[in-house]
Amino acid sequence: MDDNALAHKDMMDLSTRLLIVDDDPGIRELTTQFLIQHGFVVDAVPDGSAMRAALGRDHYDLIVLDVMMPGEDGLSILRSLDRTNGPAVIMHSVIGQEIDRIVGLEMGADDYLAKPANPRELLARIRAVLRRGGDALAPLARGRALLRFSGWRVDPAARELFDPDDVLINLTDGEFRLLLTLIEHPRRVLTRDFMLDHSRGMDAEQFDRAIDVQVSRLRRKLARDDGRGGEELIRTVRNEGYMFTADVERR
Structure with a gap:
């Protein structure tokens, strides 16, 4: 990657807000710290209700959304989001079956990553979705x-x-x-x-x-x-x- 590409990537990261939605406090903490270390502004919440409160307060460019959560699951939360003008969404789930991924994509998710995921793969997926989102249009x-x-x-x-x-x-x-x-x-x-x-x-x-x-x-x-x-x-x-x-x- 040349210097111009690296500079573009760094500027994108520093101006990008991410929201992690996961009921596991350990995953929230580890994911948040890893992404902050790579220059993103990151908030983390445990469920859909807290996610909606966060969206009401701040603008987010991308949500990493867990599928398997007690109460309202990730797919139900995804269904409630504005997929036309809202933030990009990466689904994150221990369920790795193809049909589950297809359902998430059909409902408007931008990507689907199975747990446990290497943090660097998640980082690469986030950057890819954000890059495509900015460049495609x-x-x-x-x-x-x-x-x-x-x-x-x-x-x-x-x-x-x-x-x-x-x-x-x-x-x-x-x-x-x-x-x-x-x-x-x-x-x-x-x-x-x-x-x-x-x-x-x-x-x-x-x-x-x-x-x-x-x-x-x-x-x-x-x-x-x-x-x-x-x-x-x-x-x-x-x-x-x-x-x-x-x-x-x-x-």
Whole structure:
């Protein structure tokens, strides 16, 4: 990594606030201290109620959210968060089954890390999610250029999608990133690995089914009242991936 990249990373860390949500006080303490040592501003809370209180007081760029907690579990907490404008979320759980990870990703998590995790891996995942979050929208958001396709309108800076009738379509953060990945590369076959890397920034295990689930959800939201539209805009290319079929204009 060159000096400019290191300087960018250090500035990102020093200006970034993280929130750890975990009922285990030992994990909270160790994780908090490790991340503080690497330049982040970190708070830690034991449950969803304390998390919401913290979010009411301060702005956070990313939440590390434990799944298995007594009372309200991590998935229920995730469901209550604003996945369009809220902080990024990394799920952290002793449950390492693929289906559990897919559920978390489908609900809008930006990454999913199994316990016990090496602190350095968690650090790398945090930086990757934050880097992807900042970089993915930057080229399109510059100058607030709008993107248009088949009557639809996308505002990358505001993270808004409007249908041909000018109705705002609610997308999760993950769905919006996936849509941007597709419309940045129109009429090209994109592999699942490419889409996963560009829309989520996960740099470890790849979960093809997670992309399939997200594409399915995005297609439903791109479908018109007559039930058509989503399938036509996002074409499945057998054994290869997906293609965004519409022409995209920037203006």
